[in-house]
Amino acid sequence: VLKAAFTHQAFHGGSDCLQVFGGHGYVREWGVEQHVRDARVAMIYEGTNEIQAIDLLVRKVLADGGAGLNALLAELEADTRTAGNAPAADALHALQQATTALAARCAQDATLAYHVADDYLRAVAVGLLAWAWTRIAAAAPAEPRWQAPARAFRSWVLPELAMRLGIVASLETTHA
Known part of the structure; x- marks a missing residue:
């Protein structure tokens, strides 16, 4: 239960952080993009x-x-x-x-x-x-x-x- 809840929240929190950077999105300057990708993959680990x-x-x-x-x-x-x-x-x-x-x-x-x-x-x-x-x-x-x-x-x-x-x-x- 908590795996699903925490990974869902991590992905959406990371996505919100990306929006703070406006047009930078997935640019590598800030590192946020890697957190978003990692959080999305974590939603799939051990079963979606x-x-x-x-x-x-x-x-x-x-x-x-x-x-x-x-x-x-x-x-x-x-x-x-x-x-x-x-x-x-x-x-x-x-x-x-x-x-x-x-x-x-x-x-x-x-x-x-x-x-x-x-x-x-x-x-x-x-x-x-x-x-x-x-x-x-x-x-x-x-x-x-x-x-x-x-x-x-x-x-x-x-x-x-x-x-x-x-x-x-x-x-x-x-x-x-």
């Missing part, structure tokens, strides 16, 4: 990110109707809530509900999983990272170097979970 997403959803999550992942998410939600991060705990709870709903929808139409796998994987990744940043912030309450990125995660990344779950909930297999 899309294959990883399908494997997560079809072979792992749906194999038991989401019970295994939901058990883990319930533990992470409780841990996150105990640490006082209600937004992250609420997001983990929403992910559990979405997993249950998605399992029911996929039981009716197995092809749906292939349409939503990438967005679902990204939602799971954000949920796992929300828990991790909560733990980091709780372990170092007086350390600004850890508190600042934890706050940035809550403000800038955590909202992506709701967006991804919205996409998963709205997708259908037949697109007119």
Whole structure:
């Protein structure tokens, strides 16, 4: 899950950096172009990110109707809530509900999983990272170097979970 999330973000972050240089793009002056190429290749290593997403959803999550992942998410939600991060705990709870709903929808139409796998994987990744940043912030309450990125995660990344779950909930297999 995190391999796919991190390599996806690295590629898009590198691409954004290239845009800062305007017309320089893939010119060798800055070295950014090599980071973009490396990040793109990393998305393919150990199976493409899309294959990883399908494997997560079809072979792992749906194999038991989401019970295994939901058990883990319930533990992470409780841990996150105990640490006082209600937004992250609420997001983990929403992910559990979405997993249950998605399992029911996929039981009716197995092809749906292939349409939503990438967005679902990204939602799971954000949920796992929300828990991790909560733990980091709780372990170092007086350390600004850890508190600042934890706050940035809550403000800038955590909202992506709701967006991804919205996409998963709205997708259908037949697109007119």
